Amino acid sequence: MSPSNRKQALIPEGADILPNRSGSAPGIIWQPVPNVTVMTFPGVPAEMHLMWRETAVSYLKNKGWCCGTIYSRTLKFWGIAESALAEKVDDFLNLTNPTVAPYANHGEVKLRISARAESEASAKNLIEPIEQQLRQIAGLDCYGADTDTLASTVGQLLLDRGETLSVAESCTGGGLGAMLTGIAGSSGYFLGGVISYDDRVKEKLLGVKPEDLSEYGAVSHQVAKQMAAVVRSSLNTSWGLSITGIAGPSGGTDAKPVGLVYIGLAGPNGDSHSFEYRFGDARGRDWIRNLSICTALDRLRRYVIEEYC
Amino acid sequence: MSPSNRKQALIPEGADILPNRSGSAPGIIWQPVPNVTVMTFPGVPAEMHLMWRETAVSYLKNKGWCCGTIYSRTLKFWGIAESALAEKVDDFLNLTNPTVAPYANHGEVKLRISARAESEASAKNLIEPIEQQLRQIAGLDCYGADTDTLASTVGQLLLDRGETLSVAESCTGGGLGAMLTGIAGSSGYFLGGVISYDDRVKEKLLGVKPEDLSEYGAVSHQVAKQMAAVVRSSLNTSWGLSITGIAGPSGGTDAKPVGLVYIGLAGPNGDSHSFEYRFGDARGRDWIRNLSICTALDRLRRYVIEEYC
Numbered sequence: 001m002s003p004s005n006r007k008q009a010l011i012p013e014g015a016d017i018l019p020n021r022s023g024s025a026p027g028i029i030w031q032p033v034p035n036v037t038v039m040t041f042p043g044v045p046a047e048m049h050l051m052w053r054e055t056a057v058s059y060l061k062n063k064g065w066c067c068g069t070i071y072s073r074t075l076k077f078w079g080i081a082e083s084a085l086a087e088k089v090d091d092f093l094n095l096t097n098p099t100v101a102p103y104a105n106h107g108e109v110k111l112r113i114s115a116r117a118e119s120e121a122s123a124k125n126l127i128e129p130i131e132q133q134l135r136q137i138a139g140l141d142c143y144g145a146d147t148d149t150l151a152s153t154v155g156q157l158l159l160d161r162g163e164t165l166s167v168a169e170s171c172t173g174g175g176l177g178a179m180l181t182g183i184a185g186s187s188g189y190f191l192g193g194v195i196s197y198d199d200r201v202k203e204k205l206l207g208v209k210p211e212d213l214s215e216y217g218a219v220s221h222q223v224a225k226q227m228a229a230v231v232r233s234s235l236n237t238s239w240g241l242s243i244t245g246i247a248g249p250s251g252g253t254d255a256k257p258v259g260l261v262y263i264g265l266a267g268p269n270g271d272s273h274s275f276e277y278r279f280g281d282a283r284g285r286d287w288i289r290n291l292s293i294c295t296a297l298d299r300l301r302r303y304v305i306e307e308y309c
Numbered sequence: 310m311s312p313s314n315r316k317q318a319l320i321p322e323g324a325d326i327l328p329n330r331s332g333s334a335p336g337i338i339w340q341p342v343p344n345v346t347v348m349t350f351p352g353v354p355a356e357m358h359l360m361w362r363e364t365a366v367s368y369l370k371n372k373g374w375c376c377g378t379i380y381s382r383t384l385k386f387w388g389i390a391e392s393a394l395a396e397k398v399d400d401f402l403n404l405t406n407p408t409v410a411p412y413a414n415h416g417e418v419k420l421r422i423s424a425r426a427e428s429e430a431s432a433k434n435l436i437e438p439i440e441q442q443l444r445q446i447a448g449l450d451c452y453g454a455d456t457d458t459l460a461s462t463v464g465q466l467l468l469d470r471g472e473t474l475s476v477a478e479s480c481t482g483g484g485l486g487a488m489l490t491g492i493a494g495s496s497g498y499f500l501g502g503v504i505s506y507d508d509r510v511k512e513k514l515l516g517v518k519p520e521d522l523s524e525y526g527a528v529s530h531q532v533a534k535q536m537a538a539v540v541r542s543s544l545n546t547s548w549g550l551s552i553t554g555i556a557g558p559s560g561g562t563d564a565k566p567v568g569l570v571y572i573g574l575a576g577p578n579g580d581s582h583s584f585e586y587r588f589g590d591a592r593g594r595d596w597i598r599n600l601s602i603c604t605a606l607d608r609l610r611r612y613v614i615e616e617y618c
Contacts, residue, residue: 004392021591024392044414046596083313083333105353167483167504173490174476174483177504181482184558184594192510194503195476195486201501201544205514235510249493282330285493287355 533573
């Protein structure tokens, strides 16, 4: 054991240890003098979060140091701008308890409904009718709430329907698969796919026709559709979802600028579709890739609900 | 245009606009009374960051409101614990200008060297000899500095050597490919690969032998090696890199617990290797997947340098 590990093991006399499940530095709870309580946590953010949730929250509650409850529920939206959503739910933004507040980041829009009450149960009772009205107004633009993500919502939809999904990714390079498999239990509906970043992979593993690549280009309706259709049939899944686009910063032309993305979708009845998006070049590579992934998931979500539910 | 967009376009009399390249709400610079300057930014974090970098920084500098410079350079490490590194560079942690401070998060360790000086140039002069000494001490554990990532470092190494890479991913579901293609210019060395999340994809697209899957299991030295070797030869790349493991929270057994990960590596001379890691079940699914991806990149980095450089 190194001296710095020994130092991490030292605690003030009379302090209690908060165990660190995910690292080496423990936290402490310490009352150096009456009516003063000190709690310390490790500096590594992920370790701190875990320790806070697992030990500090229950400690503070047990001590009775939490009076009343502020409980929030966050509705999540994709495919609608913050200003357009705020317009639609304008009347709700002036409520006082619960309050409704809009948030936006990287294409996702959220409405946080927060209620203040004596207990969590009564806060939830205040929130519930507001949530129902907001969902009614938003329709399909609302994809979930709280810990839901587009990937978990799509996953649940497929699981409920007993369907499976495979992907073929160009400019996102595996990010769609990574987001899908970020959900525990995704093996119940996600089989895998192909990262066809280079055109040689599109030809070799997806059988995209060289003449289509040269005639229409890799970033085109035609290739997006082929990618989705071939990965679906090759892996024998209900759905195939593909992304091909120009994430930049280079590689754009006047005809096909940075931010141009095609999403391909092949469905259970054997038909395939593609959708064009122009995300522009201002947001940068990471953002374009993330928009592409989320939009692909949202595209699949809407298509399944609109056509099959 | 919706009323809420109109509201975003209102600014105080006499204020200057900070243009918003990535969203709709502009920022302002405003001197309501002498010697008081107000700057506002949009609430969307990514828009704020971009606007700050592009307009606020140069404005503050031009006004001469920045006295002296604090310049930092951050060395980045993988494969060494924070406490072990701190031990090795103990003497440097008490310096006063520049200062050297260790940071750690999710397996990555950093040393930030910060100098205070009249100009950026003289701050850099203070930092440079310290950086050289730290790099000397750390050896291969230091993979880069500042904006370098394991993916960019590996990419530069491959680019310098004129070599190419393909991947085969199971538990990371595309995250390794996503990290590699997060680097602009990665098309110069990264071709793509296979997301073989389900065993059927391992058989169908990677030709992993069914008898190996049933005898050794998908999470094994044997399958990791086959995945790397087959994706390499199938896509005709210099290197093949694979990941197969148990990310949890379920799916673990006594013999193969959550956190058990194999990384496979197939090289230009046709040989393939695999490496076993046990990341434990305490850190959770996201963390295990991220550790797997970074460790795979680091494994390739070290192998290339140790065997070929």
